[in-house]
Amino acid sequence: MNKGIVLGAVLALAGFGAGMYFAKQDQPPPVATTGSAGPSYAGGFKAEGDAAEAVKAGVASGNIKAVAGPAGDAVMVVKDGESIQEAVKRAAPGTTIQVLPGTYHETVYIDKDGIRLIGVIEEGRRAVLDGQGKLNDAILYSGNNVVVENLAITKYKGNGIMSQAGNNFEIRNNLIVDTGVYGIFPQLGQNGVVEHNVVSGIEDAAIYVGMSDNIHVAHNDVFDSVAGIEIENSRHAIVENNYVHNNTGGILAFVTPGLPIKTTFDVIIRHNFIVGNNHDNFGAPGSTVAGIPPGTGVLIMAADDVVIEGNIISDHKTAGILVTDHANAANITVDPESEPNSDRVKILDNTMLDNGYDTIPEVKALMLTELQRGNPDIVRVGPSPGSCIRNRGRYVTVGVKDFAECDFSNTAATETYLLPPVPARVIAPDERGKIAYLGVCSGCHIYTGRMIGPPVQVIQALYMDNPQGLADYIANPVKKRDDYPEMPPQNYLDAATRLAVAEYMLQVKN
Numbered sequence: 045m046n047k048g049i050v051l052g053a054v055l056a057l058a059g060f061g062a063g064m065y066f067a068k069q070d071q072p073p074p075v076a077t078t079g080s081a082g083p084s085y086a087g088g089f090k091a092e093g094d095a096a097e098a099v100k101a102g103v104a105s106g107n108i109k110a111v112a113g114p115a116g117d118a119v120m121v122v123k124d125g126e127s128i129q130e131a132v133k134r135a136a137p138g139t140t141i142q143v144l145p146g147t148y149h150e151t152v153y154i155d156k157d158g159i160r161l162i163g164v165i166e167e168g169r170r171a172v173l174d175g176q177g178k179l180n181d182a183i184l185y186s187g188n189n190v191v192v193e194n195l196a197i198t199k200y201k202g203n204g205i206m207s208q209a210g211n212n213f214e215i216r217n218n219l220i221v222d223t224g225v226y227g228i229f230p231q232l233g234q235n236g237v238v239e240h241n242v243v244s245g246i247e248d249a250a251i252y253v254g255m256s257d258n259i260h261v262a263h264n265d266v267f268d269s270v271a272g273i274e275i276e277n278s279r280h281a282i283v284e285n286n287y288v289h290n291n292t293g294g295i296l297a298f299v300t301p302g303l304p305i306k307t308t309f310d311v312i313i314r315h316n317f318i319v320g321n322n323h324d325n326f327g328a329p330g331s332t333v334a335g336i337p338p339g340t341g342v343l344i345m346a347a348d349d350v351v352i353e354g355n356i357i358s359d360h361k362t363a364g365i366l367v368t369d370h371a372n373a374a375n376i377t378v379d380p381e382s383e384p385n386s387d388r389v390k391i392l393d394n395t396m397l398d399n400g401y402d403t404i405p406e407v408k409a410l411m412l413t414e415l416q417r418g419n420p421d422i423v424r425v426g427p428s429p430g431s432c433i434r435n436r437g438r439y440v441t442v443g444v445k446d447f448a449e450c451d452f453s454n455t456a457a458t459e460t461y462l463l464p465p466v467p468a469r470v471i472a473p474d475e476r477g478k479i480a481y482l483g484v485c486s487g488c489h490i491y492t493g494r495m496i497g498p499p500v501q502v503i504q505a506l507y508m509d510n511p512q513g514l515a516d517y518i519a520n521p522v523k524k525r526d527d528y529p530e531m532p533p534q535n536y537l538d539a540a541t542r543l544a545v546a547e548y549m550l551q552v553k554n
């Protein structure tokens with residue numbers, strides 16, 4: 045654009061004054077630059093070698109991390125009153141879709157690569173996806189290199205933003221309020237960023253990273269939910285600089301047994317404000333998170349090599365840091381294929397204040413056995429071999445007597461586990477059932493135990509010879525069990541995928 049035109053446009057807008065907003069509807073869309081890493085203050089330091097490569101790839105430039113690769117040239121604009129899903133249908137892979145401020149009542153399903161769904165914020169007004177308490181999900185995507193940015197999402201019953209098996213994702217600067225079970229829920233993805241989101245009022249996990257690798261969760265404000273930030277059955281994750289408050293449990297790293305990926309390890313939880321997570325637990329009865337004792341700052345369960353560094357952890361009535369194994373946890377069915385202990389936990393220096401002042405009876409009993417007085421900051425139950433702690437004398441601790449001294453004091457050498465864009469996950473047609481199962485169903489159904497929905501074993505007994513019957517049920521579920529919530533319809537999956545997922549569910553073995 046040449047300068048004269050810009051200046052002319054500015055003068056014209058200034059001239060119209062109050063009438064401007066309506067006029068704007070017919071103007072070309074405003075320039076909406078994305079928050080992805082772009083050029084940055086050059087500073088006095090020049091990256092070299094590997095770091096230079098990473099910066100060139102747009103990965104490690106300061107606080108904004110980018111992994112989806114550069115945006116393409118194609119841009120589409122969705123206006124208030126139009127449908128975002130229609131735009132996605134028409135968009136070629138690699139298209140940026142700008143969504144103008146307005147209210148959109150829909151579920152957006154993205155099954156293409158390289159789609160960047162970017163809300164345009166004008167004078168504080170956003171594109172609002174409003175499920176009106178009726179729709180299940182706001183955004184479900186299975187494409188690779190997808191960016192979801194600047195949206196407001198509210199009143200959905202299932203998920204705010206959920207992804208299934210997409211690599212290289214960026215979920216940034218969204219406002220997610222009161223959206224049911226999961227706020228931001230990337231599952232089965234590699235190389236993803238969840239940053240600068242505000243998420244509240246979620247019945248399970250506000251930010252839930254499931255079965256994923258190379259993840260960065262940073263600068264989010266997460267509150268009034270059952271679980272704040274959850275790293276589950278995932279590897280190589282950094283959770284840093286988040287503000288996590290007034291949830292039941294703050295930051296969790298754990299293994300849910302019964303899922304196809306069996307481990308969580310290599311998680312760094314650092315420099316977060318984890319404050320006053322004492323909310324009543326309003327998780328669905330029987331779900332894993334319903335077992336979290338209110339007043340838990342950080343919970344480690346069966347996850348290995350978790351480093352906890354430089355956090356402010358204050359005002360948690362049960363404990364600041366609780367390390368446990370599967371055997372001691374509520375609502376957990378032990379899976380013989382999941383190693384149940386939290387091995388090699390590394391607790392570096394953290395600022396801990398006012399924790400453990402009204403702890404649970406189990407912890408009180410443990411304190412008695414150690415003749416420990418005071419309110420516990422750090423509690424460990426169950427085996428935790430190879431663990432270490434720095435400056436243990438600063439805290440009231442229970443169960444960490446056998447922890448060694450850590451032989452390192454910080455994680456500064458590990459800036460990120462993100463990678464330059466990794467190859468897209470390619471899903472062969474015959475894998476569709478499996479991917480939908482892992483991506484969608486396993487969020488609520490596990491093999492043996494109760495999660496949000498009944499165990500897969502029970503479903504197999506009901507539908508063993510009737511995959512079509514199962515496929516029909518999930519397209520249009522009816523309420524069957526008094527002690528479970530309703531199952532959301534899966535009719536956004538096409539009929540072939542519904543049958544494929546039914547067949548897959550009926551033959552899984554764990």
Ligand code: HEC
Nearest residue numbers: 484485488496497498503518523524525528529530531534
């Ligand atoms: C958001 C959570 C959730 C998701 C996702 C989910 N389910 Fe369910 N499912 C439930 C709940 C809750 C019930 C129990 C409903 C009831 O009994 O009224 C249920 C029940 C079922 C049943 C039992 C039907 C019967 O006749 O008793 C089947 C079959 C089933 N789900 C299949 C699936 C499949 C396949 C998927 C993935 C495509 C899936 N579910 C995804 C929550 C979920």
